[in-house]
Amino acid sequence: MNAPAKPCLDIRNLSAVLPNGLRVxxxxxxxxxxxxxxxxxxxxxxxxxxIGKAVLGVLPPSxxxxxxxxxxxGEDLGRLAPKxxxxxxxxxxxxxxxxxxxxxxxxxxxxxxxxDRLVRILxxxxxxxxxxxxxxxxxxxxxxxxxxxxxxxxxxxxxxRQRVLIAAAFAAEPRLIVADEPTTALDVTxxxxxxxxxxxxxxxxxxxxxFVTHDLGVVAKISQKVSVLYAGKVVEEADTAALFAAxxxxxxxxxxxxxxxxxxxxxxxxxxxxxxxxxxxxxxxxADQAWRRPHG
Amino acid sequence: MVEPLFSVRGLKVALPxxxxxxxxxxAPLAEILKGLDFxxxxxxxxxxxxxxxxxxxxxxxxxxxxxxxxxxxxxFDGRDITHLPEAELRPLRRNLxxxxxxxxxxxxxxxxxxxxxxxxxxQNGLGDNLKARVAEALQRVGLPQxxxxxxxxxxxxxxxxxxxxxxxxxxxxxxxxxxEIVSGLDVSxxxxxxxxxxxxxxxxxxxxxxxxxxxxxxxxxxxxxxxxREGAIVEASATDTLFEHPRQAYTRDLLAAIPLxxxxxxxxxxxxxxxx
Numbered sequence: 001m002n003a004p005a006k007p008c009l010d011i012r013n014l015s016a017v018l019p020n021g022l023r024v025x026x027x028x029x030x031x032x033x034x035x036x037x038x039x040x041x042x043x044x045x046x047x048x049x050x051i052g053k054a055v056l057g058v059l060p061p062s063x064x065x066x067x068x069x070x071x072x073x074g075e076d077l078g079r080l081a082p083k084x085x086x087x088x089x090x091x092x093x094x095x096x097x098x099x100x101x102x103x104x105x106x107x108x109x110x111x112x113x114x115x116d117r118l119v120r121i122l123x124x125x126x127x128x129x130x131x132x133x134x135x136x137x138x139x140x141x142x143x144x145x146x147x148x149x150x151x152x153x154x155x156x157x158x159x160x161r162q163r164v165l166i167a168a169a170f171a172a173e174p175r176l177i178v179a180d181e182p183t184t185a186l187d188v189t190x191x192x193x194x195x196x197x198x199x200x201x202x203x204x205x206x207x208x209x210x211f212v213t214h215d216l217g218v219v220a221k222i223s224q225k226v227s228v229l230y231a232g233k234v235v236e237e238a239d240t241a242a243l244f245a246a247x248x249x250x251x252x253x254x255x256x257x258x259x260x261x262x263x264x265x266x267x268x269x270x271x272x273x274x275x276x277x278x279x280x281x282x283x284x285x286x287a288d289q290a291w292r293r294p295h296g
Numbered sequence: 297m298v299e300p301l302f303s304v305r306g307l308k309v310a311l312p313x314x315x316x317x318x319x320x321x322x323a324p325l326a327e328i329l330k331g332l333d334f335x336x337x338x339x340x341x342x343x344x345x346x347x348x349x350x351x352x353x354x355x356x357x358x359x360x361x362x363x364x365x366x367x368x369x370x371x372f373d374g375r376d377i378t379h380l381p382e383a384e385l386r387p388l389r390r391n392l393x394x395x396x397x398x399x400x401x402x403x404x405x406x407x408x409x410x411x412x413x414x415x416x417x418x419q420n421g422l423g424d425n426l427k428a429r430v431a432e433a434l435q436r437v438g439l440p441q442x443x444x445x446x447x448x449x450x451x452x453x454x455x456x457x458x459x460x461x462x463x464x465x466x467x468x469x470x471x472x473x474x475x476e477i478v479s480g481l482d483v484s485x486x487x488x489x490x491x492x493x494x495x496x497x498x499x500x501x502x503x504x505x506x507x508x509x510x511x512x513x514x515x516x517x518x519x520x521x522x523x524x525r526e527g528a529i530v531e532a533s534a535t536d537t538l539f540e541h542p543r544q545a546y547t548r549d550l551l552a553a554i555p556l557x558x559x560x561x562x563x564x565x566x567x568x569x570x571x572x
Contacts, residue, residue, distance in 0.1 A: 043482035044453075158348075187347035187509065188553040192563075195555070199564045214482065217555030221563050244559050258483040259557045260512030262539060269516050271491060272484035 006074045007031040008176050008208040014068030024050055026233040026287055035206040039219040042229035048212045052178040057089050090121050094169040098181040100161035104153040111149035114168045122172055136167035140197055159190040170201050180212045195222055216259045220244055228252050231284050250276045300335035301503045306368030307332040309358050328354045330527040341497055341504040343518035345511055351527040352507045356473045360392040361385055390420040393464040397476040399456035403448040410444035413463045433466040454485035475507045490517055515539055523547050
């Protein structure tokens with residue numbers, strides 16, 4: 001076991017560029033402690049999904065990491081040979097995707113899809129994998145596992161599909177789960193059940209979660225720490241409770257004022273002020289200039 | 297008392313259920329809307345809220361007569377449009393406009409924004425003075441005139457939705473159906489679009505049916521709300537009444553499920569054993 005002081009995931013100064021030289025991640029640093037939920041929040045294009053993909057080693061080929069380190073339980077992913085890196089990521093992380101219908105193979109039954117990873121990648125015996133999956137289906141409160149295991153993905157509701165993927169994510173006891181907008185496609189009542197389930201399993205299994213979302217409401221409910229992203233840059237980082245009590249960055253403040261709240265309809269849904277956007281643009285430009293100097 | 301713009305009684309819509317279609321022959325009909333009664337008062341925004349599959353979009357499509365009801369009747373502006381044939385609907389279409397959820401798929405990629413906004417004007421006999429009319433429509437939604445020559449992929453998501461609004465409002469319609477028009481947008485853009493729609497609805501005295509799954513957005517924008525579930529109306533009332541004194545358990549559940557951007561440690565706890 002690792003020393004408890006070591007973060008589960010430690011991203012240091014990570015920068016990534018597109019072929020045209022545009023920086024899509026701008027010196028991102030963040031740490032996820034063991035058993036902690038860290039939210040990554042931002043609008044589209046903020047790079048939050050990109051960070052999750054970088055951690056899992058599944059960045060699109062056009063995105064190149066040019067600087068920085070990612071340490072998974074102290075192991076520097078950049079220093080490992082590709083095969084060793086994949087093995088480590090495969091054993092210690094898992095993904096809960098946004099859209100379970102795309103993530104599941106439509107032409108295979110749920111059962112084999114869930115055991116596949118355990119058997120083929122982690123080398124478990126079929127019986128052990130089977131027993132484990134049944135146990136997890138019980139934990140995600142699927143009452144009739146026999147039926148569900150025999151179903152094709154389209155035969156399940158959106159909420160059920162997401163339960164199946166949550167069960168699959170926790171099955172191999174990963175140390176870190178990347179949850180990429182896992183409730184965005186769901187109705188509010190189902191979203192609440194799924195968030196509750198993720199929180200419960202996360203607590204019981206002591207799993208750390210990097211929780212990607214655009215919804216500050218979800219951030220407030222699920223996370224202990226939060227990083228606010230804009231244009232691939234962390235503009236504010238805080239304990240979730242502190243962020244909501246006293247947001248420091250003008251952009252965080254503006255995002256909060258833009259987020260709809262039925263309890264306070266006229267204090268919410270405020271468009272982001274042009275001054276805030278101009279400030280952000282200046283901040284990004286200054287960061288890029290400072291970064292380019294040593295990088296020629 | 298002013299006569300409502302829409303008066304709907306016993307509205308039923310049945311659509312073919314393709315999941316139960318036999319190999320040969322017609323699919324059996326499934327009843328999507330199960331007898332709805334409501335009015336849409338003139339000059340105000342009515343929210344229609346419900347979860348997926350509740351029938352809210354089907355209801356919208358029946359109002360603008362993209363679907364023909366299977367029973368009941370729909371009175372629009374004093375006229376029964378329930379079973380009007382397309383030829384007789386044509387002259388009314390100008391007053392039954394729609395703003396769509398996804399402007400990327402509802403704006404023609406091969407046409408300039410000018411021609412997208414001009415098309416319904418020409419169709420409805422307002423082809424004279426096109427340039428001035430399109431310019432006015434763009435200005436109304438806060439887009440610069442230079443956008444007229446652009447294509448949909450050359451503008452941002454929020455600007456694209458403004459084009460959708462400009463197209464619908466260019467005809468000065470009596471009724472606008474807005475179906476989940478902000479659900480694909482970031483919160484900051486969403487706020488801009490809602491503020492714009494709020495302003496235009498007030499200025500132009502529009503009657504709007506605003507379909508959304510987001511009760512927070514509805515509270516801000518709408519004067520009255522219809523809550524739907526499984527093809528039926530659960531509750532319909534003035535917005536403040538609905539939010540402050542929801543009568544139905546389902547409405548209360550919907551409200552309780554919204555994650556508000558504020559710390560609440562009890563929110564994720566299982567409901568039955570919530571601590572005191």
